[in-house]
Amino acid sequence: MPNRPFPRKLDLTGGRVDMAHGAGGRAMAQLVEELFIAAFDNDLLRQGNDQAAFDVPAGRMVMSTDSFVVSPLFFPGGDIGSMAVHGTVNDVAMSGARPLYLSAGFVLEEGFPLADLARIIDSMAAAARGAGVAVVTGDTKVVERGKGDGVYINTAGVGLVPEGVDISGAHARPGDAILLSGTLGDHGVAVMSRRENLTFDTDILSDSAALNHLVAAMVAAVPGIRVLRDPTRGGLAATLNEIARQSGVGMVVREAAIPVRPAVRGACELLGLDPVNVANEGKLVAVCDPADADRLLAAMRADPLGRDAAVIGEVRADDLGFVQMETALGGLRIIDWLAGEQLPRIC
Amino acid sequence: MKYIEEFRDGDLARNLARSIHAEVRPDRRYNLMEFCGGHTHAIARFGVEDLLPAAVTMIHGPGCPVCVLPVGRIENAIAIAREPGVTLCTYADLMRVPAAGGRSLLRARADGADVRMVYSTMDALRIARDEPDRRVVFFAIGFETTTPPTALALLQAAAAGLDNFSVFCNHVLTPAAMQAILDSPDAPGAAAVPLDGFVGPAHVSTVIGSRPYEVFATDHGKPVVIAGFEPLDVLQAVLMLVRQVNDGRHQVENEYTRAVTRDGNAKAQALMAQVFEPRPTFEWRGLGLVPHSALRIRDAYSRWDAERLFDVPPLAVPDHKACQCGPILRGVKRPADCKLFGTACTPETPLGSCMVSSEGACAAHWTYGRFRDAAPARESA
Numbered sequence: 001m002p003n004r005p006f007p008r009k010l011d012l013t014g015g016r017v018d019m020a021h022g023a024g025g026r027a028m029a030q031l032v033e034e035l036f037i038a039a040f041d042n043d044l045l046r047q048g049n050d051q052a053a054f055d056v057p058a059g060r061m062v063m064s065t066d067s068f069v070v071s072p073l074f075f076p077g078g079d080i081g082s083m084a085v086h087g088t089v090n091d092v093a094m095s096g097a098r099p100l101y102l103s104a105g106f107v108l109e110e111g112f113p114l115a116d117l118a119r120i121i122d123s124m125a126a127a128a129r130g131a132g133v134a135v136v137t138g139d140t141k142v143v144e145r146g147k148g149d150g151v152y153i154n155t156a157g158v159g160l161v162p163e164g165v166d167i168s169g170a171h172a173r174p175g176d177a178i179l180l181s182g183t184l185g186d187h188g189v190a191v192m193s194r195r196e197n198l199t200f201d202t203d204i205l206s207d208s209a210a211l212n213h214l215v216a217a218m219v220a221a222v223p224g225i226r227v228l229r230d231p232t233r234g235g236l237a238a239t240l241n242e243i244a245r246q247s248g249v250g251m252v253v254r255e256a257a258i259p260v261r262p263a264v265r266g267a268c269e270l271l272g273l274d275p276v277n278v279a280n281e282g283k284l285v286a287v288c289d290p291a292d293a294d295r296l297l298a299a300m301r302a303d304p305l306g307r308d309a310a311v312i313g314e315v316r317a318d319d320l321g322f323v324q325m326e327t328a329l330g331g332l333r334i335i336d337w338l339a340g341e342q343l344p345r346i347c
Numbered sequence: 348m349k350y351i352e353e354f355r356d357g358d359l360a361r362n363l364a365r366s367i368h369a370e371v372r373p374d375r376r377y378n379l380m381e382f383c384g385g386h387t388h389a390i391a392r393f394g395v396e397d398l399l400p401a402a403v404t405m406i407h408g409p410g411c412p413v414c415v416l417p418v419g420r421i422e423n424a425i426a427i428a429r430e431p432g433v434t435l436c437t438y439a440d441l442m443r444v445p446a447a448g449g450r451s452l453l454r455a456r457a458d459g460a461d462v463r464m465v466y467s468t469m470d471a472l473r474i475a476r477d478e479p480d481r482r483v484v485f486f487a488i489g490f491e492t493t494t495p496p497t498a499l500a501l502l503q504a505a506a507a508g509l510d511n512f513s514v515f516c517n518h519v520l521t522p523a524a525m526q527a528i529l530d531s532p533d534a535p536g537a538a539a540v541p542l543d544g545f546v547g548p549a550h551v552s553t554v555i556g557s558r559p560y561e562v563f564a565t566d567h568g569k570p571v572v573i574a575g576f577e578p579l580d581v582l583q584a585v586l587m588l589v590r591q592v593n594d595g596r597h598q599v600e601n602e603y604t605r606a607v608t609r610d611g612n613a614k615a616q617a618l619m620a621q622v623f624e625p626r627p628t629f630e631w632r633g634l635g636l637v638p639h640s641a642l643r644i645r646d647a648y649s650r651w652d653a654e655r656l657f658d659v660p661p662l663a664v665p666d667h668k669a670c671q672c673g674p675i676l677r678g679v680k681r682p683a684d685c686k687l688f689g690t691a692c693t694p695e696t697p698l699g700s701c702m703v704s705s706e707g708a709c710a711a712h713w714t715y716g717r718f719r720d721a722a723p724a725r726e727s728a
């Protein structure tokens with residue numbers, strides 16, 4: 001009889017995660033081989049080492065990490081797997097860099113269906129292929145039933161910054177133009193629509209997407225982009241406040257210029273939320289010299305992920321760092337970080 | 348949802364604002380109270396005040412259910428939540444309202460009490476059904492808008508014989524609070540700051556109708572214009588109030604005709620009357636004891652009344668010493684008048700209830716309008 005290390009294939013239909021899958025023994029080796037390596041398949045991963053070794057090209061590299069805990073795990077337009085790839089790819093790309101490699105760490109809860117895990121891994125692998133990055137190293141741990149929410153994923157990524165590009169949240173200057181790549185709030189509303197207690201009908205899909213190709217086109221058109229950032233948790237409001245703080249400036253944006261899908265606006269209204277505070281997973285904010293704004297906008301609109309891009313406002317000198325919005329009505333208000341968790345209004 | 352946009356249209360707003368500017372008399376001021384927190388929130392969020400002439404002052408009223416609940420009732424709820432076997436269900440905002448000694452429902456939960464956030468009374472009812480071993484208490488607050496759903500939940504619990512469900516009732520009545528504002532010696536109705544009219548409630552009025560406000564027009568000479576919660580509704584109501592004042596009229600007018608009638612929703616009113624009766628008196632933060640201003644559960648439904656199932660003593664707990672929520676809720680002070688505003692007290696670390704709910708005057712001003720305090724010279728375009 002040939003020596004086959006795993007005589008019986010992993011049961012990806014009825015099987016469940018058990019403690020042995022994280023214990024470093026045969027079961028874990030099988031999970032890694034039949035699920036992770038099969039899905040992420042690349043040379044570096046297949047070498048089977050505890051680390052990935054690759055040559056470092058000349059220039060500046062960036063590195064970023066993010067952990068993903070999302071409920072529900074599957075939502076309209078994505079799942080925790082695609083999000084874990086897109087999120088870190090985007091964090092790397094917001095420096096103007098070309099993302100190259102990712103790591104992936106999994107914390108699995110005992111009893112989690114292997115079929116769901118396989119679905120998540122396949123979705124991660126597809127997302128990585130779409131973004132043109134390779135998952136080159138990984139790790140798996142299992143926690144006892146009741147001590148996790150099914151799956152937590154951590155990803156880290158490295159990327160290479162093209163020469164002459166120097167993008168930072170601290171580089172916004174008074175007079176600069178502020179651009180947004182598309183509609184606000186799609187991800188947050190899609191996820192909330194599937195939460196326990198809150199189910200409401202909407203056909204809104206999460207905007208979860210890898211923005212590195214869009215960024216490459218933008219950097220090629222305007223290498224002097226000053227700031228790029230993706231407005232994820234906390235939404236546009238948090239992102240603009242972070243940039244204003246880092247750069248020591250104020251901002252004014254125009255509500256009428258900010259694209260929001262009617263269905264998202266309706267859902268926000270119903271829940272008492274403000275689209276500027278709702279999470280996105282496939283949008284970016286750019287700040288550039290006003291003289292470059294038209295060129296940058298054209299480059300963004302030429303990319304499918306930037307079709308609805310718009311110039312939404314400008315950077316202003318303001319010692320107090322207020323981010324203000326001219327409301328559609330014609331008044332002025334602050335847009336701010338949220339206090340605590342974003343929760344539907346009650347009255 | 349095109350519907351919403353129609354009520355936020357910038358051109359319509361500018362037209363209304365132009366009419367208001369044209370019609371205010373140069374020789375007088377217009378002090379208008381928006382009763383509801385929903386209006387307070389809309390005014391701040393859409394920057395409505397930037398469109399109004401200096402002669403018009405919007406005064407925030409006490410119509411924020413989280414804001415007006417006195418500390419004593421929060422203490423009562425914390426005590427109920429600590430009883431063995433109890434699951435206290437509450438709206439998210441209420442969990443953060445500070446009680447004495449740094450206590451709150453959120454703290455009680457961290458200390459081990461089973462306090463759960465729900466979105467509606469029905470969620471609490473469902474928990475009671477699903478977990479028959481828990482004594483599920485719904486911490487009910489709100490004006491006439493949220494009262495009928497609570498009544499319905501009580502009726503359903505009674506019909507199903509669901510004895511592990513009860514309601515800690517704190518429902519309050521809008522007209523009584525308006526009366527208290529006009530009666531209170533330092534409130535804007537008094538000589539010092541004359542009150543020229545009310546922007547009347549939106550959702551509450553869909554239930555109670557416009558008739559209950561007629562006494563304020565006839566007996567107190569105050570114009571009332573019932574308005575929806577959209578910013579254009581507010582502007583339209585301000586214009587109608589300015590016209591009443593200019594004409595020397597004092598009537599109840601209805602801007603919110605798309606939802607409000609004179610008699611309101613008879614079915615909802617009947618539901619409330621079946622389950623609830625007025626309390627002789629009830630304490631409000633800011634207004635003190637107000638006669639016939641709140642509801643309690645009728646004897647017929649006492650088995651589902653948390654006030655009779657648990658020990659709920661009347662507690663007179665003072666607010667934080669420097670907190671100005673009281674005078675703010677009476678309309679005599681503004682958030683920026685409080686020394687703690689934006690220093691010790693922010694939405695992350697609220698010291699008073701007005702900083703907790705998004706409809707609270709302090710939270711609305713902090714979140715949307717504080718740039719006006721910081722740079723009064725920087726006028727808006």
Ligand code: SF4
Pocket residue numbers: 667669670671672675682685686687688689692693697698699700701702709
């Ligand atoms: S700022 Fe805080 S302490 Fe001051 S009145 Fe408002 S809620 Fe009370």
